[in-house]
Amino acid sequence: xxxxxxLFFATPAQRTALARERFFERGERPLGLVSExxxxxxxxxxxxxxxxxxxxAFDPVTKGQLRxxxxxxxxxxxxxxxxxxxxxxxxxxxxxxTVLTDRHGIVVRASPAxxxxxxxxxxxxxxxxxxxxxxxxxxxAPGITAASGALVTVCGGEHFxxxxxxxxxxxxxxxxxxxxxxxxxxxxxxxQGFAFDALSLVRLxxxxxxxxxxTRQARGHVLLRxxxxxxxxxxxxEGLAAVDERGRVAWVNPAGLALLRRPAEGQAGDELxxxxxxxxxxxxxxxxxxxxxxxxxxxxxxxxxxxSLGEAAPPSPASTQAPMGAAAVQAALLAEASLRSxxxxxxxxxxxxxxxxxxxxxxxxxxxxxxxxxxxxxxxxARASRPDGGEDFTAA
Numbered sequence: 441x442x443x444x445x446x447l448f449f450a451t452p453a454q455r456t457a458l459a460r461e462r463f464f465e466r467g468e469r470p471l472g473l474v475s476e477x478x479x480x481x482x483x484x485x486x487x488x489x490x491x492x493x494x495x496x497a498f499d500p501v502t503k504g505q506l507r508x509x510x511x512x513x514x515x516x517x518x519x520x521x522x523x524x525x526x527x528x529x530x531x532x533x534x535x536x537x538t539v540l541t542d543r544h545g546i547v548v549r550a551s552p553a554x555x556x557x558x559x560x561x562x563x564x565x566x567x568x569x570x571x572x573x574x575x576x577x578x579x580x581a582p583g584i585t586a587a588s589g590a591l592v593t594v595c596g597g598e599h600f601x602x603x604x605x606x607x608x609x610x611x612x613x614x615x616x617x618x619x620x621x622x623x624x625x626x627x628x629x630x631x632q633g634f635a636f637d638a639l640s641l642v643r644l645x646x647x648x649x650x651x652x653x654x655t656r657q658a659r660g661h662v663l664l665r666x667x668x669x670x671x672x673x674x675x676x677x678e679g680l681a682a683v684d685e686r687g688r689v690a691w692v693n694p695a696g697l698a699l700l701r702r703p704a705e706g707q708a709g710d711e712l713x714x715x716x717x718x719x720x721x722x723x724x725x726x727x728x729x730x731x732x733x734x735x736x737x738x739x740x741x742x743x744x745x746x747x748s749l750g751e752a753a754p755p756s757p758a759s760t761q762a763p764m765g766a767a768a769v770q771a772a773l774l775a776e777a778s779l780r781s782x783x784x785x786x787x788x789x790x791x792x793x794x795x796x797x798x799x800x801x802x803x804x805x806x807x808x809x810x811x812x813x814x815x816x817x818x819x820x821x822a823r824a825s826r827p828d829g830g831e832d833f834t835a836a
Contacts (some may be wrong), residue, residue, distance in 0.1 A: 441728060456597040464492060470639035477590050478579060478598045481690065484587065485578035485689045487599045496577050500569025501546060509546050516542075516623050519652035523645045524625075531627065531752070536638070539566045542591055545573025545586040562607055562630040572626075577601065579613035582626040589621050593639050606630050610638040617657050617682075617691035625649065644699055647695070648676040654693050658682040658750035658774050661690060664716075666745035670732045682750065687712040687720035691743045701739040714738070723747055757809070812830065 455541045459473035463482055470479070483784060490496075500506065510517070520540055527538050528551045540549040550566045565572065574583040578600025584592045595608040609628035616622050628639050659806035661682040665673050672678055679696025681689055689712055692700065700715050712720055717738040726733065726747035736742050 450613060463688055470635055477584050477588065477592050478499055478594060481574060481579035481584045482600060484574055488575060490578045492602055493601055495603055498564045498570050500567060504570040510548055513548050515589055515592055520588050520649045524650040527645045536627050537562055537631045540818055541572055541586065541621055541624045541628050542623045543586060545583055560630050561603060562628055581609035582624045585611040585613050585624045591643055595633055608633045610641045610642050612647050614649050617654055643812055651676060651680060651693060656681050656761060661750045662727060663750045664741045664745055664747050668743055669745040673732055689715055692712050697739065699743060699758060753790050
């Protein structure tokens with residue numbers, strides 16, 4: 441039955457119309473006629489009480505809610521601005537509109553109106569403050585992405601409400617370094633469908649936004665840019681990783697993860713040496729060079745990498761200390777690496793010579809007092825966790 445229907449209903453619009461008839465009128469699941477994310481969104485919309493023949497509300501949220509949403513997503517808006525500006529320039533000769541929402545589907549940025557007087561359905565729905573989530577508009581591309589994190593297109597009759605059947609949209613998720621959804625980037629057009637691969641375009645822009653957010657999270661870390669081809673460095677396709685003062689990899693972006701072999705279960709998976717096959721001292725040497733250099737990973741794959749020092753995090757409102765510059769960050773990282781290269785015996789011997797004076801011992805070791813305090817606290821914690829409570833004289 442489905443095969444015959446697919447042969448007879450040749451166009452996407454005809455197949456979508458058949459899918460709607462089977463789903464909404466017969467209660468059937470029209471597999472193969474529309475995508476699985478659309479079917480699941482139709483189902484969620486019905487369960488939520490939406491009715492496809494009704495007229496949805498495009499009223500913005502209250503001014504207070506909008507102000508709080510914009511304040512909460514200040515970092516996202518800053519990181520997204522260059523990518524969306526570039527996207528709007530590329531799309532300026534089309535009838536497309538670019539929209540950025542938060543993770544709930546609330547519009548936090550929208551490109552100018554695409555219709556005369558801004559009275560088109562797309563301009564009405566795509567205003568700052570309007571909720572494009574499934575809870576308000578049923579099945580839309582940004583609604584599906586906000587609900588499931590999926591990269592998706594929704595065209596014409598695939599939208600839940602009949603009022604949106606002239607709209608075609610493509611949406612991509614924007615995630616933070618931990619993989620949590622931060623927002624949704626959407627490109628939409630009204631009337632005829634896309635004349636280009638909108639999904640690939642919006643996905644590339646979303647990755648660019650994510651990378652800008654990642655680099656902002658590298659403050660106080662060594663930022664590592666890497667890819668198999670040096671020509672891809674500085675593009676949305678580059679791998680990114682942040683390494684802290686202990687030589688631990690704080691995060692890696694998806695493009696970077698695709699190049700790295702994850703350590704076996706039970707092994708430390710976030711150590712610089714395990715993932716990249718280099719010491720912190722060697723990585724810091726790359727920051728002094730600044731150029732892209734070839735490097736072979738533990739898997740045997742050769743990549744090209746460039747390392748730089750991220751800006752230190754700004755001080756808290758209660759602090760009067762100025763934020764560290766790049767030189768200070770490098771000095772702190774080198775001090776940590778130097779201290780960790782010492783054995784426990786050497787640290788203990790220095791403490792004995794200083795008669796337990798932490799400040800004097802720190803001066804002898806060439807590190808800060810706070811750094812030595814932290815190192816001793818870590819050792820005490822590790823000692824307390826040992827079953828025999830014994831001393832651990834392994835190398836730091």
